[in-house]
Amino acid sequence: MNEDETSVGIGRPPTNTRQAGTKLLWIGIWLAFMSAPVKDLADGNHTPWATALGTLGLLVFVGSYLVLVFRHTSKALDPFRVRAALAFLGALAVLLSLTFGAPWLVLFVYVSVSVGATLPMRTARWLIPAVTLVLVAIGLTGDHPREIITALVFPALLGGFAMSGVRQMIRTTIQLREARATVAQLAANEERLRLARDLHDLLGHSLSLITLKSELAGRMLPGNPEQAAAQVADIEQVSRQALVDVRSAVTGYRRPTLPGELAGARTALAAAGVAADIPAEAPEDLPEKAEEVLAWALREAVTNVVRHSDAGRCTVTLAPRQTLDGRVLELTVADNGRGASGTTRGNGLTGMAERLATVDGTLTTRATDSRSGKGFTTVLSVPLESGLGSGE
Numbered sequence: 001m002n003e004d005e006t007s008v009g010i011g012r013p014p015t016n017t018r019q020a021g022t023k024l025l026w027i028g029i030w031l032a033f034m035s036a037p038v039k040d041l042a043d044g045n046h047t048p049w050a051t052a053l054g055t056l057g058l059l060v061f062v063g064s065y066l067v068l069v070f071r072h073t074s075k076a077l078d079p080f081r082v083r084a085a086l087a088f089l090g091a092l093a094v095l096l097s098l099t100f101g102a103p104w105l106v107l108f109v110y111v112s113v114s115v116g117a118t119l120p121m122r123t124a125r126w127l128i129p130a131v132t133l134v135l136v137a138i139g140l141t142g143d144h145p146r147e148i149i150t151a152l153v154f155p156a157l158l159g160g161f162a163m164s165g166v167r168q169m170i171r172t173t174i175q176l177r178e179a180r181a182t183v184a185q186l187a188a189n190e191e192r193l194r195l196a197r198d199l200h201d202l203l204g205h206s207l208s209l210i211t212l213k214s215e216l217a218g219r220m221l222p223g224n225p226e227q228a229a230a231q232v233a234d235i236e237q238v239s240r241q242a243l244v245d246v247r248s249a250v251t252g253y254r255r256p257t258l259p260g261e262l263a264g265a266r267t268a269l270a271a272a273g274v275a276a277d278i279p280a281e282a283p284e285d286l287p288e289k290a291e292e293v294l295a296w297a298l299r300e301a302v303t304n305v306v307r308h309s310d311a312g313r314c315t316v317t318l319a320p321r322q323t324l325d326g327r328v329l330e331l332t333v334a335d336n337g338r339g340a341s342g343t344t345r346g347n348g349l350t351g352m353a354e355r356l357a358t359v360d361g362t363l364t365t366r367a368t369d370s371r372s373g374k375g376f377t378t379v380l381s382v383p384l385e386s387g388l389g390s391g392e
Contacts, residue, residue: 116163309337
Protein backbone atom coordinates (compact mmCIF):
# COMPACT_ATOMS: atom_id res chain seq x y z
CA MET A 1 0.00 0.00 0.00
CA ASN A 2 1.31 3.44 -0.86
CA GLU A 3 1.91 5.55 2.25
CA ASP A 4 0.50 8.61 0.48
CA GLU A 5 -2.85 6.86 0.19
CA THR A 6 -3.31 6.69 3.99
CA SER A 7 -1.35 9.63 5.38
CA VAL A 8 -2.88 13.11 5.52
CA GLY A 9 -0.49 16.07 5.67
CA ILE A 10 -1.05 18.79 8.24
CA GLY A 11 -3.54 21.31 6.95
CA ARG A 12 -4.59 19.16 3.98
CA PRO A 13 -8.08 17.73 3.58
CA PRO A 14 -8.35 13.98 2.90
CA THR A 15 -8.48 13.14 -0.80
CA ASN A 16 -9.77 9.56 -0.63
CA THR A 17 -11.69 7.18 1.62
CA ARG A 18 -8.56 5.74 3.26
CA GLN A 19 -7.28 9.17 4.27
CA ALA A 20 -10.71 10.17 5.56
CA GLY A 21 -10.84 6.99 7.64
CA THR A 22 -7.35 7.62 9.03
CA LYS A 23 -8.19 11.18 9.99
CA LEU A 24 -11.51 10.13 11.55
CA LEU A 25 -9.67 7.47 13.56
CA TRP A 26 -7.20 10.01 14.98
CA ILE A 27 -10.04 12.35 15.94
CA GLY A 28 -12.28 9.58 17.23
CA ILE A 29 -9.60 7.95 19.39
CA TRP A 30 -10.21 10.66 22.00
CA LEU A 31 -13.74 9.33 22.42
CA ALA A 32 -12.27 6.81 24.86
CA PHE A 33 -13.14 9.30 27.61
CA MET A 34 -16.81 8.70 26.81
CA SER A 35 -16.59 5.46 28.79
CA ALA A 36 -18.09 7.17 31.87
CA PRO A 37 -21.50 8.04 30.35
CA VAL A 38 -21.54 4.76 28.42
CA LYS A 39 -20.95 2.83 31.65
CA ASP A 40 -23.63 4.90 33.39
CA LEU A 41 -26.15 3.86 30.73
CA ALA A 42 -25.00 0.24 30.71
CA ASP A 43 -25.26 -0.14 34.51
CA GLY A 44 -29.04 0.36 34.37
CA ASN A 45 -29.11 3.32 36.73
CA HIS A 46 -32.01 4.89 34.84
CA THR A 47 -35.45 3.92 33.60
CA PRO A 48 -35.71 2.33 30.13
CA TRP A 49 -37.07 5.56 28.65
CA ALA A 50 -34.33 7.63 30.27
CA THR A 51 -31.71 5.16 29.06
CA ALA A 52 -33.05 5.30 25.50
CA LEU A 53 -33.13 9.12 25.51
CA GLY A 54 -29.67 9.26 27.08
CA THR A 55 -28.31 6.93 24.40
CA LEU A 56 -29.86 9.05 21.67
CA GLY A 57 -28.49 12.23 23.22
CA LEU A 58 -25.02 10.75 23.53
CA LEU A 59 -25.04 9.59 19.90
CA VAL A 60 -26.17 13.02 18.72
CA PHE A 61 -23.48 14.70 20.81
CA VAL A 62 -20.71 12.42 19.53
CA GLY A 63 -21.88 12.73 15.92
CA SER A 64 -22.05 16.53 16.12
CA TYR A 65 -18.60 16.67 17.74
CA LEU A 66 -17.01 14.46 15.06
CA VAL A 67 -18.64 16.32 12.18
CA LEU A 68 -17.64 19.72 13.57
CA VAL A 69 -13.99 18.88 14.31
CA PHE A 70 -13.51 16.65 11.23
CA ARG A 71 -14.99 19.16 8.79
CA HIS A 72 -13.38 22.23 10.31
CA THR A 73 -9.85 20.81 10.39
CA SER A 74 -10.24 19.82 6.72
CA LYS A 75 -11.77 23.09 5.54
CA ALA A 76 -12.73 26.11 7.62
CA LEU A 77 -16.51 26.33 8.00
CA ASP A 78 -18.71 29.39 8.02
CA PRO A 79 -18.26 31.20 11.41
CA PHE A 80 -22.02 31.30 12.02
CA ARG A 81 -22.34 27.53 11.53
CA VAL A 82 -19.37 26.92 13.83
CA ARG A 83 -20.86 29.05 16.61
CA ALA A 84 -24.27 27.42 16.16
CA ALA A 85 -22.73 23.95 16.39
CA LEU A 86 -20.76 24.91 19.51
CA ALA A 87 -23.87 26.36 21.12
CA PHE A 88 -25.74 23.13 20.34
CA LEU A 89 -22.96 21.00 21.86
CA GLY A 90 -22.85 23.20 24.97
CA ALA A 91 -26.63 23.09 25.45
CA LEU A 92 -26.69 19.31 24.98
CA ALA A 93 -23.84 18.88 27.49
CA VAL A 94 -25.72 21.00 30.06
CA LEU A 95 -28.97 19.11 29.51
CA LEU A 96 -27.44 15.63 29.70
CA SER A 97 -25.21 16.37 32.71
CA LEU A 98 -28.10 17.95 34.68
CA THR A 99 -30.35 15.02 33.79
CA PHE A 100 -28.03 12.04 34.25
CA GLY A 101 -25.45 13.19 36.79
CA ALA A 102 -21.70 13.36 37.36
CA PRO A 103 -20.51 10.80 34.76
CA TRP A 104 -21.85 13.07 32.01
CA LEU A 105 -19.78 16.08 33.04
CA VAL A 106 -17.04 14.72 30.78
CA LEU A 107 -19.03 16.09 27.83
CA PHE A 108 -17.77 19.56 28.72
CA VAL A 109 -14.22 18.41 27.99
CA TYR A 110 -15.30 17.74 24.40
CA VAL A 111 -17.06 21.09 24.22
CA SER A 112 -13.81 22.75 25.34
CA VAL A 113 -11.79 20.78 22.77
CA SER A 114 -14.28 21.80 20.04
CA VAL A 115 -13.91 25.46 21.03
CA GLY A 116 -10.11 25.23 20.80
CA ALA A 117 -10.26 23.42 17.47
CA THR A 118 -12.66 25.77 15.71
CA LEU A 119 -12.45 29.28 17.15
CA PRO A 120 -9.62 31.83 16.88
CA MET A 121 -7.40 32.27 19.95
CA ARG A 122 -8.83 35.68 20.84
CA THR A 123 -12.23 34.02 21.38
CA ALA A 124 -11.09 30.62 22.63
CA ARG A 125 -8.86 32.04 25.39
CA TRP A 126 -11.91 33.22 27.36
CA LEU A 127 -14.53 30.74 26.13
CA ILE A 128 -12.51 27.65 27.20
CA PRO A 129 -12.31 28.84 30.86
CA ALA A 130 -16.01 29.76 30.63
CA VAL A 131 -16.92 26.21 29.56
CA THR A 132 -14.79 24.88 32.42
CA LEU A 133 -16.58 27.17 34.90
CA VAL A 134 -19.95 25.86 33.66
CA LEU A 135 -18.63 22.33 34.25
CA VAL A 136 -17.65 23.22 37.82
CA ALA A 137 -20.91 25.09 38.50
CA ILE A 138 -23.09 22.17 37.35
CA GLY A 139 -20.92 19.73 39.29
CA LEU A 140 -21.29 21.76 42.48
CA THR A 141 -25.07 22.10 42.17
CA GLY A 142 -25.59 18.39 42.65
CA ASP A 143 -24.34 15.91 45.20
CA HIS A 144 -21.37 14.91 43.05
CA PRO A 145 -17.99 13.70 44.29
CA ARG A 146 -15.58 16.62 44.33
CA GLU A 147 -12.73 14.48 42.98
CA ILE A 148 -14.68 13.92 39.75
CA ILE A 149 -15.04 17.68 39.20
CA THR A 150 -11.39 18.28 40.04
CA ALA A 151 -10.29 15.50 37.68
CA LEU A 152 -12.21 17.05 34.76
CA VAL A 153 -11.10 20.67 35.18
CA PHE A 154 -7.52 20.05 34.07
CA PRO A 155 -8.43 18.00 30.92
CA ALA A 156 -11.00 20.64 29.93
CA LEU A 157 -8.49 23.48 30.16
CA LEU A 158 -5.52 21.54 28.77
CA GLY A 159 -7.50 19.91 25.94
CA GLY A 160 -9.04 23.21 24.86
CA PHE A 161 -5.83 25.22 24.80
CA ALA A 162 -3.87 22.32 23.27
CA MET A 163 -6.35 22.19 20.39
CA SER A 164 -6.00 25.96 20.00
CA GLY A 165 -2.26 25.40 19.50
CA VAL A 166 -2.94 22.61 17.02
CA ARG A 167 -5.38 24.84 15.14
CA GLN A 168 -2.82 27.62 14.94
CA MET A 169 -0.18 25.18 13.69
CA ILE A 170 -2.53 23.94 10.97
CA ARG A 171 -3.35 27.49 9.88
CA THR A 172 0.36 28.40 9.82
CA THR A 173 1.17 25.30 7.79
CA ILE A 174 -1.53 26.17 5.26
CA GLN A 175 -0.22 29.74 4.98
CA LEU A 176 3.37 28.51 4.52
CA ARG A 177 2.27 26.07 1.82
CA GLU A 178 0.37 28.83 0.01
CA ALA A 179 3.37 31.16 0.34
CA ARG A 180 5.70 28.50 -1.04
CA ALA A 181 3.38 27.96 -4.00
CA THR A 182 3.30 31.72 -4.59
CA VAL A 183 7.10 31.94 -4.46
CA ALA A 184 7.38 29.05 -6.91
CA GLN A 185 4.94 30.76 -9.28
CA LEU A 186 6.81 34.06 -9.02
CA ALA A 187 10.09 32.26 -9.69
CA ALA A 188 8.59 30.60 -12.76
CA ASN A 189 7.28 33.94 -14.00
CA GLU A 190 10.68 35.54 -13.46
CA GLU A 191 12.36 32.72 -15.35
CA ARG A 192 9.96 33.18 -18.26
CA LEU A 193 10.70 36.92 -18.29
CA ARG A 194 14.43 36.23 -18.22
CA LEU A 195 14.09 33.77 -21.08
CA ALA A 196 12.08 36.32 -23.07
CA ARG A 197 14.69 39.03 -22.45
CA ASP A 198 17.56 36.73 -23.42
CA LEU A 199 15.83 35.60 -26.61
CA HIS A 200 15.09 39.21 -27.51
CA ASP A 201 18.71 40.20 -26.95
CA LEU A 202 19.99 37.18 -28.86
CA LEU A 203 17.65 37.20 -31.83
CA GLY A 204 16.19 40.70 -32.03
CA HIS A 205 19.19 42.33 -33.72
CA SER A 206 19.98 39.29 -35.89
CA LEU A 207 16.42 38.88 -37.18
CA SER A 208 16.12 42.62 -37.87
CA LEU A 209 19.37 42.53 -39.82
CA ILE A 210 18.25 39.46 -41.77
CA THR A 211 14.97 41.20 -42.65
CA LEU A 212 16.69 44.35 -43.88
CA LYS A 213 19.27 42.46 -45.94
CA SER A 214 16.56 40.24 -47.43
CA GLU A 215 14.61 43.30 -48.58
CA LEU A 216 17.79 44.86 -49.95
CA ALA A 217 18.74 41.67 -51.81
CA GLY A 218 15.25 41.51 -53.27
CA ARG A 219 15.56 45.04 -54.67
CA MET A 220 19.10 44.39 -56.02
CA LEU A 221 18.34 41.05 -57.61
CA PRO A 222 16.97 42.29 -61.00
CA GLY A 223 19.72 44.81 -61.78
CA ASN A 224 22.70 43.84 -59.55
CA PRO A 225 22.72 40.09 -59.02
CA GLU A 226 26.33 40.16 -57.75
CA GLN A 227 25.51 42.62 -54.96
CA ALA A 228 22.34 40.65 -54.18
CA ALA A 229 24.45 37.50 -53.84
CA ALA A 230 26.74 39.33 -51.38
CA GLN A 231 23.71 40.33 -49.31
CA VAL A 232 22.50 36.70 -49.31
CA ALA A 233 25.95 35.61 -48.10
CA ASP A 234 25.72 38.14 -45.27
CA ILE A 235 22.28 36.79 -44.41
CA GLU A 236 23.70 33.28 -44.22
CA GLN A 237 26.54 34.41 -41.95
CA VAL A 238 24.19 36.31 -39.59
CA SER A 239 21.76 33.39 -39.38
CA ARG A 240 24.56 30.93 -38.61
CA GLN A 241 25.84 33.17 -35.82
CA ALA A 242 22.32 33.52 -34.43
CA LEU A 243 22.00 29.72 -34.41
CA VAL A 244 25.29 29.42 -32.52
CA ASP A 245 24.12 31.99 -29.96
CA VAL A 246 20.79 30.19 -29.43
CA ARG A 247 22.50 26.83 -28.96
CA SER A 248 24.90 28.36 -26.45
CA ALA A 249 22.03 29.92 -24.51
CA VAL A 250 20.01 26.69 -24.46
CA THR A 251 23.05 24.79 -23.20
CA GLY A 252 23.36 27.31 -20.37
CA TYR A 253 19.69 26.89 -19.48
CA ARG A 254 19.96 23.11 -19.41
CA ARG A 255 23.17 22.96 -17.38
CA PRO A 256 22.32 22.31 -13.72
CA THR A 257 23.98 24.44 -11.07
CA LEU A 258 24.91 23.42 -7.55
CA PRO A 259 22.90 26.19 -5.81
CA GLY A 260 19.87 25.28 -7.91
CA GLU A 261 20.17 21.58 -7.10
CA LEU A 262 20.62 22.32 -3.38
CA ALA A 263 17.36 24.25 -3.46
CA GLY A 264 15.71 21.50 -5.49
CA ALA A 265 16.93 18.87 -3.02
CA ARG A 266 15.43 20.83 -0.15
CA THR A 267 12.08 21.02 -1.92
CA ALA A 268 12.06 17.35 -3.00
CA LEU A 269 12.91 16.06 0.48
CA ALA A 270 10.32 18.30 2.12
CA ALA A 271 7.66 17.10 -0.31
CA ALA A 272 8.56 13.49 0.53
CA GLY A 273 8.29 14.13 4.27
CA VAL A 274 12.03 13.70 4.86
CA ALA A 275 13.65 16.06 7.37
CA ALA A 276 16.53 17.72 5.53
CA ASP A 277 19.72 19.38 6.69
CA ILE A 278 21.11 21.08 3.57
CA PRO A 279 23.61 23.95 3.26
CA ALA A 280 22.14 27.21 2.05
CA GLU A 281 25.04 28.13 -0.25
CA ALA A 282 27.57 26.46 -2.51
CA PRO A 283 31.25 27.44 -2.87
CA GLU A 284 31.92 30.18 -5.39
CA ASP A 285 34.33 29.96 -8.33
CA LEU A 286 33.87 26.22 -8.67
CA PRO A 287 35.00 25.02 -12.13
CA GLU A 288 32.01 24.89 -14.47
CA LYS A 289 32.42 21.24 -15.43
CA ALA A 290 33.02 20.11 -11.84
CA GLU A 291 29.96 22.05 -10.66
CA GLU A 292 27.82 20.46 -13.36
CA VAL A 293 28.97 16.95 -12.42
CA LEU A 294 28.32 17.54 -8.71
CA ALA A 295 24.90 19.03 -9.50
CA TRP A 296 23.87 15.97 -11.53
CA ALA A 297 25.22 13.66 -8.82
CA LEU A 298 23.37 15.51 -6.05
CA ARG A 299 20.12 15.27 -8.00
CA GLU A 300 20.56 11.51 -8.46
CA ALA A 301 21.55 10.95 -4.82
CA VAL A 302 18.52 12.84 -3.49
CA THR A 303 16.26 10.99 -5.93
CA ASN A 304 17.58 7.70 -4.51
CA VAL A 305 16.80 8.89 -0.97
CA VAL A 306 13.25 9.87 -1.90
CA ARG A 307 12.44 6.76 -3.93
CA HIS A 308 14.30 3.92 -2.27
CA SER A 309 15.61 4.71 1.24
CA ASP A 310 12.39 5.00 3.32
CA ALA A 311 14.40 7.51 5.38
CA GLY A 312 13.14 10.04 7.90
CA ARG A 313 16.18 12.33 7.72
CA CYS A 314 18.75 13.25 5.10
CA THR A 315 21.87 15.34 5.67
CA VAL A 316 23.81 17.01 2.84
CA THR A 317 27.25 18.48 3.54
CA LEU A 318 29.50 20.35 1.15
CA ALA A 319 33.03 21.23 2.26
CA PRO A 320 36.60 21.45 0.89
CA ARG A 321 39.14 18.93 2.19
CA GLN A 322 42.87 18.52 1.84
CA THR A 323 44.12 15.16 0.53
CA LEU A 324 47.50 13.81 -0.53
CA ASP A 325 46.52 14.50 -4.15
CA GLY A 326 45.50 18.09 -3.43
CA ARG A 327 42.39 19.91 -2.34
CA VAL A 328 39.01 18.43 -3.17
CA LEU A 329 35.43 19.54 -2.72
CA GLU A 330 33.52 16.77 -0.95
CA LEU A 331 29.76 16.37 -1.23
CA THR A 332 28.14 13.93 1.22
CA VAL A 333 24.52 12.76 1.14
CA ALA A 334 23.64 10.64 4.20
CA ASP A 335 20.24 9.21 5.15
CA ASN A 336 18.95 7.07 8.02
CA GLY A 337 16.89 4.72 5.85
CA ARG A 338 17.00 0.98 5.48
CA GLY A 339 20.39 0.95 3.73
CA ALA A 340 21.63 -0.72 0.57
CA SER A 341 20.14 -4.08 -0.38
CA GLY A 342 23.26 -5.42 -2.09
CA THR A 343 26.85 -4.75 -3.03
CA THR A 344 26.25 -4.15 -6.74
CA ARG A 345 25.87 -0.53 -7.81
CA GLY A 346 22.71 0.36 -9.65
CA ASN A 347 22.43 2.42 -12.81
CA GLY A 348 22.18 5.66 -10.86
CA LEU A 349 25.41 5.15 -8.91
CA THR A 350 27.17 3.87 -12.01
CA GLY A 351 26.17 7.00 -13.91
CA MET A 352 27.44 9.15 -11.03
CA ALA A 353 30.81 7.41 -11.08
CA GLU A 354 31.11 7.82 -14.84
CA ARG A 355 30.33 11.55 -14.66
CA LEU A 356 32.81 12.04 -11.82
CA ALA A 357 35.51 10.23 -13.77
CA THR A 358 35.35 12.92 -16.46
CA VAL A 359 36.64 15.48 -13.92
CA ASP A 360 38.95 13.07 -12.04
CA GLY A 361 36.43 12.82 -9.22
CA THR A 362 35.63 9.83 -7.01
CA LEU A 363 32.53 8.16 -5.59
CA THR A 364 32.39 6.11 -2.39
CA THR A 365 29.40 4.62 -0.57
CA ARG A 366 28.92 3.16 2.89
CA ALA A 367 26.33 2.49 5.55
CA THR A 368 25.50 5.57 7.60
CA ASP A 369 25.54 3.48 10.80
CA SER A 370 28.33 0.96 10.40
CA ARG A 371 27.25 -1.10 13.42
CA SER A 372 23.64 -1.69 12.41
CA GLY A 373 24.16 -1.36 8.66
CA LYS A 374 21.26 1.09 8.51
CA GLY A 375 21.23 4.17 6.34
CA PHE A 376 23.17 4.93 3.18
CA THR A 377 25.88 7.53 2.67
CA THR A 378 27.17 8.70 -0.70
CA VAL A 379 30.44 10.66 -0.77
CA LEU A 380 31.40 12.47 -3.98
CA SER A 381 34.59 14.48 -4.38
CA VAL A 382 35.98 16.58 -7.21
CA PRO A 383 39.43 18.24 -7.31
CA LEU A 384 39.60 21.96 -6.71
CA GLU A 385 41.83 24.28 -8.66
CA SER A 386 44.60 25.96 -6.73
CA GLY A 387 43.44 28.74 -4.51
CA LEU A 388 39.82 27.55 -4.56
CA GLY A 389 38.10 27.19 -1.25
CA SER A 390 40.65 29.29 0.57
CA GLY A 391 37.88 31.00 2.37
CA GLU A 392 37.32 27.93 4.45
